[in-house]
Amino acid sequence: MNKKKVSLKDIAEKAQVSTALVSYVLNGKEKESRVGHEIAVKIKQIAKELNYEPNYLAKSLRSGKTQTIGLIIADISNPFFANIARIVEDEAKKYGYTVIIGSSDEKADKSWDLINVFLNRQVDGFIIVSSEDSEEQIQYLLDKNVPFVLLDRHFPNLPTDFVSLDSYKASFDAGSHLIRQGYRNIGLIAYKSRLFHMHERIRGYRESLEQHSISFHPEWLKEVEFDAVEREIKVGIDEMLASDSAIDALIFATYRLAIAGLKYINSLGLKVPDDLAIVSFGQAEAFDLYYCPITYVLQPMEALGKTAIEILVQKLKKPDPDRKHILMQAQLMERDSSRLKLKIS
């Protein structure tokens, strides 16, 4: 398989154009150089026929640009992140970027590995869904002036660009909705986490109770460990139901928590919403197919992904010391799982 490497000149000769023109086209600069569409197509066709292989590595070392974006998500097996990855990819493609993806499994050390691997693969920039305790990595990227945008999660103390959900408001709205529907004893299951968005979800929930003059009972709030969701959710729900102020409604702070919780609620034979009303963060097919469609916090995934790419592409074009802080609003999708409470007289 030791063929001579095909050069730009070989292509130029076959296409009967200049080598410079071939270079423009194969480097994706046909627009700048006003090359006709037909000739560009012809050049690409010939390059393909001849099995031309651009030496990207040498090229990147020269230009410092690879037209590649590294996307680090917190957990690829979580549909929310998998879907957002799909959106980021589609959007990046429109700007001529290829996205390579790594999943940190919510672990800071794996996220470090990925940042290093991607830096060494010379991505032009990053989109990062941060894992807990990864502030140091983000600071490192800031120090090195690597262009990046945080997505879905951010660190309020670090001067980064970010595109996140307004988790406080979304959670406040979820609680207020349940109260308006006649529920009073409202629980929240969240993760035990130092991540800001999780704290905001707790804060919004508590504020919704407070503003409606409902006294908060500590047993209504359960923060479960990421690595022990199934077990801790069972204990948590048991305690919430056994309390003197037993809950009549429950908010799940993430999709994963909702799935585990709903399985347990089913196994207890509780009927949604008559025995227990439900609102959850995160959209999912499982919520649609549940016997009682689940009211959920619709996160603007499309807009989150698109905006993150737009900001990053802008920064790649023209470095900008200003930071963009985008907090997007969720929309509460009201369905049967939180319908008006039956008053038992």
Next chain:
Amino acid sequence: MNKKKVSLKDIAEKAQVSTALVSYVLNGKEKESRVGHEIAVKIKQIAKELNYEPNYLAKSLRSGKTQTIGLIIADISNPFFANIARIVEDEAKKYGYTVIIGSSDEKADKSWDLINVFLNRQVDGFIIVSSEDSEEQIQYLLDKNVPFVLLDRHFPNLPTDFVSLDSYKASFDAGSHLIRQGYRNIGLIAYKSRLFHMHERIRGYRESLEQHSISFHPEWLKEVEFDAVEREIKVGIDEMLASDSAIDALIFATYRLAIAGLKYINSLGLKVPDDLAIVSFGQAEAFDLYYCPITYVLQPMEALGKTAIEILVQKLKKPDPDRKHILMQAQLMERDSSRLKLKIS
């Protein structure tokens, strides 16, 4: 931030060991060189403290090895592939490999892009879930002697290593199970695709009817376009139900098809399984949470992902012209959606 770059020598001095030893440890070769665990930990710790940055790029150009595997999946927003990506990553990590992921969205041209991007990023090898019409790319990798393993889908005419599901057998079992449960008019919804595994699912279904002396009715088989699933599934189910031999059971050849189909079946007010029994490929939380838990074909995802990595790592260690062809067996998880048919007398 223009600090002098930290060298192996700097680390060696601080750790009071030889530069060679530092090199061994930081290149992950401590086992070969019998370095003690404690000293290895110490060296890594110091490297971290000093913010040592290995020059992977220069290193890869020298050694030709990057300890990176490129994983191309067909669609990241499909939970089956997202979960398999997670397994591949976890497994690769055990062997010291980092996985970078790209999603082809079931499109051959995007898969080409990703193969090029990853080759130019110098991955050591590939795991590929092929998209339709991508034989040419696979042949290209074969011609170039790039180590790779096909996962979940393969091309029977190409001499590649692969790890796939025995789709024929899984589909045969699904059909036979429904027949044993008393159903006779069994439909199948699959994708219109040139991919081998999809044909095998259709073949297995038809064979199950044939072996049980049930005449196949053409209107029982619907092959829907990937880009028009929702619309074509509605039409397909309508036709299957309106037929003179109206179906009493339905098999979905993939998870996506099942979700779209179940939504439509719900909207028609049909009760599973009394009006229509269901079996589906692909496992999903939505199947557990459905009012009538769905019988499904459990694919051995863990084993599929692990075996693919094992074969690839073997090949990376020691090139081997032999090809491994692994067809794994699925397991039918029998649940309420296909329970014994009620005989109406």
